[in-house]
Amino acid sequence: MIHTHKIIFSTRGDGEIVDLSGRLAEALAESRLNAGMITVCTTGSTAGITTMEFEPGLRRDIPELMEKLVPRKGYHHDATWGDGNGFSHLRSSLIGTSFVVSFSEGRPHLGTWQQVVFLDFDNRPRERSVVIQIMGE
Numbered sequence: 001m002i003h004t005h006k007i008i009f010s011t012r013g014d015g016e017i018v019d020l021s022g023r024l025a026e027a028l029a030e031s032r033l034n035a036g037m038i039t040v041c042t043t044g045s046t047a048g049i050t051t052m053e054f055e056p057g058l059r060r061d062i063p064e065l066m067e068k069l070v071p072r073k074g075y076h077h078d079a080t081w082g083d084g085n086g087f088s089h090l091r092s093s094l095i096g097t098s099f100v101v102s103f104s105e106g107r108p109h110l111g112t113w114q115q116v117v118f119l120d121f122d123n124r125p126r127e128r129s130v131v132i133q134i135m136g137e
Contacts (some may be wrong), residue, residue: 003031005132011120015063019054020130024108027132028128034106036136043129046088046122048095052115066091066121088121097121103136113122 004025011018020040028038040049052058074087099116102109110116118130 001031001033001078001133001137003027003033003134005107005134007130007132008127009130010127011118011122011125013120013122013124013126015066016120017052017054017059017062017121019115020049020132021054021110021115022046023130024116025029028103028106028108028134031136032136033103033134033136035102035104036134037100037102038108039098039100039131039133039135040116041131041133042118043131044094044097044122044126046085046120046126047097047119047128048092048119049097049099049116050095050119050128051099051110051114054078054115054117055113056112058094062119070094072123085121085123088123091121103134 070087070090072087077086078084
C-alpha cells in the first residue's frame with residue numbers, strides 16, 4: 001500500500017530550517033501502515049531534505065557551514081538569470097532534495113536526537129511543498 005501526504009508552508013529563505021518530524025509522524029499515523037519505507041522530498045531546486053539534531057546551535061552552524069562551502073557570490077547561474085541564487089541551487093545539489101527512512105511498528109527508524117528537516121537555501125521568502133510518501137504494509 002502507498003500513502004501520499006503533501007504539506008505546503010511558507011519560509012523566509014536565507015537558511016531557514018524547518019523540523020518536519022511532527023508532520024512525518026502524523027502522516028505515518030494516518031497511513032495506518034506498520035512497516036515499510038518513508039520518502040520525504042521537496043519539489044524545489046533551492047532547498048534540501050536531511051536529518052540533524054534540531055537544536056539552536058546546529059540551526060546556526062549549518063547555514064554558517066553552507067556559507068563556507070558555497071559562498072553567496074560568483075556563479076554563472078547568477079550572470080545568466082540575474083536572480084542571485086546560484087548558491088542556493090548548488091547547496092541544494094550538495095544536500096539533496098529527498099530523504100528515505102525505513103519504519104516498523106509504526107515508528108520511523110530515527111535516533112533519539114535525529115529529526116528530519118527541510119533546509120531553505122534560497123535568498124528570498126517562498127511557498128514550499130514537501131511530499132511524504134509512505135510505502136508498506
